Amino acid sequence: MLSFSLFLFLFGLIIGSFLGVIIDRSVHGDSFIYGRSKCPKCRKTIRWYDNIPLISFFLLRGRCRNCGKQISWSYPVIEGMTGALFVWWYVIGAAVFKLSTQPFTILQPAFWLLVGIGFLVVFFADFLYGIIPNGAVYGLTALGIAYRLALTGMSIMRPIDLLFSLLAAMAMTVFFLFLWWITKKRGLGLGDVKFVLPLGLIVGWPAILVAVFLADILGAVTGLLLIAGGKKKFGQTIPFGPFLVLGGVLALLFSDHIVQWYVSLLT
Ligand SMILES: [Zn+2]
Incomplete structure (x- = not known):
């Protein structure tokens, strides 16, 4: 090993x-x-x-x-x-990776490795150049849809859950489009808005809420630290894509725990 x-x-x-x-x-x-x-x-x-x-x-x-x-x-x-x-x-x-039915013994690890590679591209392209390449967005969207269709086709995922994850991803994208529009295109890039679609498809519901929530917090904290350190001024923007990726990864790994913790705070 x-x-x-x-x-x-x-x-x-x-x-x-x-x-x-x-x-x-x-x-x-x-x-x-x-x-x-x-x-x-x-x-x-x-x-x-x-x-x-x-x-x-x-x-x-x-x-x-x-x-x-x-x-x-x-x-x-x-x-x-x-x-x-x-x-x-x-x-x-x-x-x-627990799916042990064929062809998922191969499809599941391959899917997550490709997702990881796509996330790295989005993270570094946006971090270094402030751009999320369309190719990465399209590739991840196709990957997310194909994987969920395959899961549904093999009855591992229920059709209603497929529908729900599609709707949730689209609703979150529309919400980001709205944010992009009301902030007069200053806070978010259109690339961020587009990236929310594959992110929602891949992360799923309700984990996408956790992903966006964490991305917001991480982005805000980083922004404040940069301002405190004199690296940025108020009103200057920082790329949001890397935080969406980080939020997505954390949500994939820990969303169950985070949701439980949040519910325990409310009750
Ligand atoms: Zn040289």
């Missing part, structure tokens, strides 16, 4: 390196596949031995070999987080 975890970590690093490029290029409107990686400063093509995930960044001390300009720390962070996601998925996820 340890050697397989190590293998998955290394494999995750490679996927993460690819994600860094995808995020970069989707934000700048470049082709995903064509063209070798170039230094964004001096435009020199990066040699393969300077492009090894995680390792090259540290060997080069975070600087381009040609021009000496700093390389963004975001690359090794995305790589490391993707590696960690793969290990988490294998070590912890295996205990959580």
Whole structure:
């Protein structure tokens, strides 16, 4: 298990390196596949031995070999987080994925790994560039609908629950669209609004309420800390996508406990 975890970590690093490029290029409107990686400063093509995930960044001390300009720390962070996601998925996820009927022994882990990758893309694209790529939104939406249809088709999920999760996701999206509109498009980006749809589909009802609630709190606390630290001024916005992702992940992991705790406060 340890050697397989190590293998998955290394494999995750490679996927993460690819994600860094995808995020970069989707934000700048470049082709995903064509063209070798170039230094964004001096435009020199990066040699393969300077492009090894995680390792090259540290060997080069975070600087381009040609021009000496700093390389963004975001690359090794995305790589490391993707590696960690793969290990988490294998070590912890295996205990959580309980659907044992075919084809869900394969579909369930595959679905959650792809969701994790999609969430990483949304998190870092919005954090680094303030943009949630449409591709990630469409991909996650298709994934969420396909998975819930498959669950319903195999009678693991009731049709009424499918309908309810679709309606809840749509209602939450409309609510965010309304917020976007009344805040005069300053507080939220349209990308955040669009991302709420797949988030709702994936997280489900009522966990999406927990996700949005936690995203709000985390976003507000972070905003206040940034203002207190002199990094931001009042009225300046921070990307909300990363908080939606964090809220979503926390809701997926802990929403039952959080709802119980909240109900215990009320009664
Ligand atoms: Zn350079």
